[in-house]
Amino acid sequence: MTTPSTRADVVIRPYGPGQVPPLMDVVADIWADAHPELVDNPGAEALGLSAPALHRQISGHLKHQGFTLVVAYTTGTAVGFGYAFPCDAAYWFGADLVDQVPEGARTERLMGLCELAVRPPWQSQGIGSRLHAELLKAIAPSWSSLLALPSNHRGQDLYARLGYEYAGPYRNTPDGPEFDLLLLRVGTQPG
Known part of the structure; x- marks a missing residue:
């Protein structure tokens, strides 16, 4: 593993759906490094919070028009990633939250x-x-939304710095973990 580099050494590359399958193991490895508390946790797999679940999730999302994956590289090593896609509110928020x-x-x-x-x-x-x-540049949304585990303090801190605000609790499945649904009105991010 390489050592951390300066910001100038980091290159961000975007990928479309057809370019993603060969990157699946790389992004799953990044995800696992970023979430050590979930790796080898049998309860996490049951809740869909695992590297294999990430593979399934990304594969299912590739069908969405506008799907974009971005990967951060430093000295040729992938050190971070993100992915998103444009979607309609009914799909993203679900029946329980769409009107809220x-x-x-x-x-x-x-x-x-x-x-x-x-x-x-x-x-x-x-x-x-x-x-x-x-991702904002590639997708050009008016709004962005994400789900974050309340226990993910580093993520929650980043999302707050980016301007996301709590919009309510959210569960993917009735017995799944409760996430914080976060919303950002694009163009209103902090300074």
Whole structure:
């Protein structure tokens, strides 16, 4: 493994759906490094929070028009990734929340941010913010939304710095973990 580099040494590359399958193991490895508390946790796999679940999730999302994956590289090594796609509010928020989010999030272009992960040695260097900015540039939404585990303090801190606000609790399945649904009105990010 290489050592952390300066921000200038980081290159962000975008990928479309047809370019993603060969990168699946790389992004799953980044995800696992960024979420050590979930690796080898049998309960996490049952809840869909594992590298194999990430493979299934990405494979299912590749069909969405506008799907974009961005990967951060330093000295040829992938150190972070994120992916998102434009989606409609009914799909993203579900029947229980769609009427509770702001009207603009229901009617204007919405980006569903599915994953954003950076290997620990490269965290707190602006890479997550740069990955996020590249996704916003590629998808050009009016709103962005994501799900974050309340226990993911580093992620929650990043999302707050990016301007995301809590919009309510969310569960993918009735017995699944409760996530925080976070919303961002694009163009209103902090300074």
